[in-house]
Amino acid sequence: MNDQNPVIETQNLTKTYRMGAADVLALRGVDMRIGAGDFVALMGSSGSGKSTMMHLLGCLDTPTAGRYLLEGRDVGSLSAQERARVRNQRIGFIFQTFNLLPRLTALDNVALPLLYRAAGGQGDNGTSRLDHGAGSRATGKQSPRERALAALTRVGLADRAGHRPTQLSGGQRQRVAIARALVGDPALILADEPTGNLDSSTGGDIMRLLAELHAEGRTLLLVTHDRAVAEQAEYTLHMRDGRLLP
Amino acid sequence: MTFVNVLRTALSGIAANKLRTGLTMLGIIIGVASVIATLALGNGARAAVENSFRFLGSDQIQVSGQFTVEDGEPKPAGKLLSYEDGLTLPDAAPLIDRVEMTVRGSGKVRHGQTTLDMPFTGVDAGALTSMIADGKVQPVGWPAGDLLTSEAFLARGRFFTHSEVAAGAQVCVLGYKTADDLFLGDDPIGQTVWINRKPCEVIGVIAELETVDEQERTRSKPNETFYLPVSTAVQNLFENDPWVEITARVTDEARMDEAKTQIAAHLRLRHGIEQGNDGKWLDDFRLTTKKDILGVQQDAARTFSVLLAALAVVSLVVGGFGIMNVMLVSVTERTREIGVRMAVGARQQDVVLQFLLEAALLSLAGGLVGILVGILAIPLAASLNAGLALLDPASIPVALLVALATGIIFGLYPALRAARLDPIEALRYE
Numbered sequence: 001m002n003d004q005n006p007v008i009e010t011q012n013l014t015k016t017y018r019m020g021a022a023d024v025l026a027l028r029g030v031d032m033r034i035g036a037g038d039f040v041a042l043m044g045s046s047g048s049g050k051s052t053m054m055h056l057l058g059c060l061d062t063p064t065a066g067r068y069l070l071e072g073r074d075v076g077s078l079s080a081q082e083r084a085r086v087r088n089q090r091i092g093f094i095f096q097t098f099n100l101l102p103r104l105t106a107l108d109n110v111a112l113p114l115l116y117r118a119a120g121g122q123g124d125n126g127t128s129r130l131d132h133g134a135g136s137r138a139t140g141k142q143s144p145r146e147r148a149l150a151a152l153t154r155v156g157l158a159d160r161a162g163h164r165p166t167q168l169s170g171g172q173r174q175r176v177a178i179a180r181a182l183v184g185d186p187a188l189i190l191a192d193e194p195t196g197n198l199d200s201s202t203g204g205d206i207m208r209l210l211a212e213l214h215a216e217g218r219t220l221l222l223v224t225h226d227r228a229v230a231e232q233a234e235y236t237l238h239m240r241d242g243r244l245l246p
Numbered sequence: 247m248t249f250v251n252v253l254r255t256a257l258s259g260i261a262a263n264k265l266r267t268g269l270t271m272l273g274i275i276i277g278v279a280s281v282i283a284t285l286a287l288g289n290g291a292r293a294a295v296e297n298s299f300r301f302l303g304s305d306q307i308q309v310s311g312q313f314t315v316e317d318g319e320p321k322p323a324g325k326l327l328s329y330e331d332g333l334t335l336p337d338a339a340p341l342i343d344r345v346e347m348t349v350r351g352s353g354k355v356r357h358g359q360t361t362l363d364m365p366f367t368g369v370d371a372g373a374l375t376s377m378i379a380d381g382k383v384q385p386v387g388w389p390a391g392d393l394l395t396s397e398a399f400l401a402r403g404r405f406f407t408h409s410e411v412a413a414g415a416q417v418c419v420l421g422y423k424t425a426d427d428l429f430l431g432d433d434p435i436g437q438t439v440w441i442n443r444k445p446c447e448v449i450g451v452i453a454e455l456e457t458v459d460e461q462e463r464t465r466s467k468p469n470e471t472f473y474l475p476v477s478t479a480v481q482n483l484f485e486n487d488p489w490v491e492i493t494a495r496v497t498d499e500a501r502m503d504e505a506k507t508q509i510a511a512h513l514r515l516r517h518g519i520e521q522g523n524d525g526k527w528l529d530d531f532r533l534t535t536k537k538d539i540l541g542v543q544q545d546a547a548r549t550f551s552v553l554l555a556a557l558a559v560v561s562l563v564v565g566g567f568g569i570m571n572v573m574l575v576s577v578t579e580r581t582r583e584i585g586v587r588m589a590v591g592a593r594q595q596d597v598v599l600q601f602l603l604e605a606a607l608l609s610l611a612g613g614l615v616g617i618l619v620g621i622l623a624i625p626l627a628a629s630l631n632a633g634l635a636l637l638d639p640a641s642i643p644v645a646l647l648v649a650l651a652t653g654i655i656f657g658l659y660p661a662l663r664a665a666r667l668d669p670i671e672a673l674r675y676e
Contacts, residue, residue, distance in 0.1 A: 060588075
C-alpha cells in the first residue's frame with residue numbers, strides 16, 4: 001500500500017439509517033486507507049455494510065459521523081451539488097447491471113460524464129491532482145466524443161461505438177460501462193459486483209481488463225461477495241456487522 | 247451539460263413515445279388554436295372599424311343628429327344640428343380647438359346657356375385632406391398603394407383657404423365632369439358661374455375621381471358635383487337652416503370624455519334639452535368617437551371571444567395536466583436513467599433542466615401545430631362573427647409564449663420530482 005498518498009482515507013466512518021422507529025447502524029466506525037494505484041477487494045456478506053461503504057466512498061451518500069478524505073479532501077460533508085461534481089470528476093462507477101442508457105449509443109453512453117462536466121463550471125481544472133500519476137492520459141483539448149472513442153478503444157470496442165446497448169452482449173455492455181468509468185480520468189474506480197451478471201468466461205475477461213487498468217496505475221475498489229473474484233485483487237478487506245475486520 | 251446536449255436528450259425522450267406525445271399535445275393544440283382564433287376575432291372587429299371609419303381621427307368627435315324613422319322616412323328626433331351649433335362650439339367647449347362642418351344639398355349651377363342640377367357639398371378648407379383620409383375615392387388610374395396627396399386631387403387651380411371659409415367667400419370648386427359640361431374644354435379658373443342665381447368664382451377643378459371599391463363605380467358619380475365653403479353654402483343656398491355634420495377636434499386626446507361632456511352641455515343649452523323622469527338627458531344628437539365605434543364592434547365579437555377564451559383556458563389546463571401526467575410517467579419509467587445520470591455527475595439542476603426542457607419542447611410542438619390549426623380555423627370563426635376575423639400577427643408569438651409557459655408550469659413538478667430522487671434508490675429501481 002502506498003501510504004504517502006492515500007486516495008481514500010476514512011476515519012471512524014459511521015452511517016445510521018432510520019427504519020421506521022428504529023435506527024439501523026449500517027457502519028460502526030470504519031477506518032480505511034487505500035493508496036494510489038491499489039487494487040482492493042471489499043468483501044462481506046449481505047448486511048455487512050459493504051454496500052453502504054461503497055455508496056459513501058462513491059459520494060452517493062453522506063456519513064452520519066466520521067470523516068471521508070478523497071485525495072486528502074474532506075468530501076463527507078459536501079453539498080449534493082459538490083458531491084455530484086466529485087462523482088463526475090474523481091469517481092468512476094461500474095455496476096453489476098451495467099446501467100447503460102438504452103436510448104444512447106455506446107459512444108454517447110461513454111461520453112455522458114463528460115457532458116455533465118462541460119457545464120460544471122470548473123471543467124477539468126482544480127481537481128486533477130493525480131493527473132501526473134501513472135495511467136493518466138493527455139486529455140487537454142480533446143472533444144468529449146474523441147475522449148469517449150479513446151476510452152472505447154481502450155476496452156476494445158471502438159468498432160461498436162454506434163451500437164445501442166441492446167445490440168451488445170453482456171460482456172460488451174460491461175466493457176462500455178468500464179469505458180464510461182474511465183473516460184473522466186477518475187482518482188477512484190468503484191466496481192460493484194462487476195461480474196455478477198456475466199458467465200464465468202466473460203467475467204474472467206472483465207477481471208483481466210480490470211487487472212490491466214490496475215497495471216496502468218488506476219486505483220480500483222472491487223465490492224464483491226465472490227471469493228474467487230476477490231482473489232484477483234492485490235489484497236482484500238473484509239467487512240462484518242458494519243465494521244472492517246483487521 | 248451544454249444546451250445542445252440537453253436539447254438532444256430531451257428530444258430523444260419525446261421521440262421515444264410518439265403516440266403518447268401526440269395525445270398529450272392535443273390539449274395544447276386546441277388551446278393555442280383557440281388563442282389564435284380569439285385574437286383574430288378582436289383583430290377582425292378592429293380592422294373593420296379602422297376601414298369604415300377611417301375619416302374619423304382618434305382625436306375627433308363626430309357630432310350627428312338623432313333620427314327616428316316614421317313611415318319609412320327619417321325624421322329628426324329634435325332640433326337639427328345647425329351651422330350655428332358648430333360655429334359656437336369652439337368658444338363654448340374649451341377642449342375643442344376647431345370644428346369641421348359639412349352640409350349637403352342640391353342646386354342649380356349655370357354658366358352661359360348651360361344649367362345643371364346636381365348635389366353639392368359645403369365644406370371646410372380641410373375637405374381634401376379628409377377625403378384622402380376617408381379613402382373611398384381616388385384619382386382615376388391612381389396606382390394601388392401609392393400615397394395620395396391633396397395636389398393629386400386637384401386637376402386645376404386650388405381649394406378653399408381657411409380665410410375664404412371664415413369669410414363666406416363667393417368661390418367654388420367644380421367636379422371634373424361638371425367643369426367639362428359647363429365649360430366644354432375652356433379653362434374655368436377665374437370664370438363666374440351662377441349657383442342658385444348667385445355669382446360664384448371658380449377657383450379650382452377636382453381631379454377625375456373614381457371610387458376605390460370597383461363595384462360601386464357604376465353607381466356613384468363623384469365627378470358630377472361642386473364644392474363651396476360651408477359658410478357660403480349655408481348663407482346662400484338654403485331657404486331654411488340646413489342640418490350639418492360636425493366633426494370636432496379635441497386638443498388633448500386623453501380627455502375625450504371630458505370634451506364630450508363639454509359638447510353635450512353646449513348643445514343641450516342651445517337645443518333646450520331637458521332631463522327625463524329618470525334623470526337622463528333627452529338628447530337629440532349623438533357624439534361618436536373612434537373608441538365608441540370600436541367598443542360597439544368589439545362588444546359584438548366579445549361574446550364569442552369569451553367562449554373561445556374559456557375554451558383556450560380549459561384546453562390549456564387540460565393540456566398542461568396531460569403534460570404533467572406524461573412527464574410523471576416518463577420520470578417513473580426513467581428512474582434508473584436518472585440514477586445513472588446522477589451517478590456520473592448530473593446535478594439536481596441538470597436533471598430539472600432536462601425534464602423541464604422536455605416538457606417545454608412538448609408544449610412548444612403542440613403550440614406550433616395549434617397555431618396552424620388556429621390559422622385554418624379563422625374562416626370558421628369569421629363565419630360565426632359576421633365575417634369579422636383577421637389573423638393578428640402578434641398572436642403567433644403570444645400563442646407560442648402561452649404554450650411554452652404551460653409546458654414549463656406543468657412540467658416543473660415532474661422535473662423537481664426527478665431531481666429530488668435519491669441516486670442510490672434510483673439506481674436500485676427495477
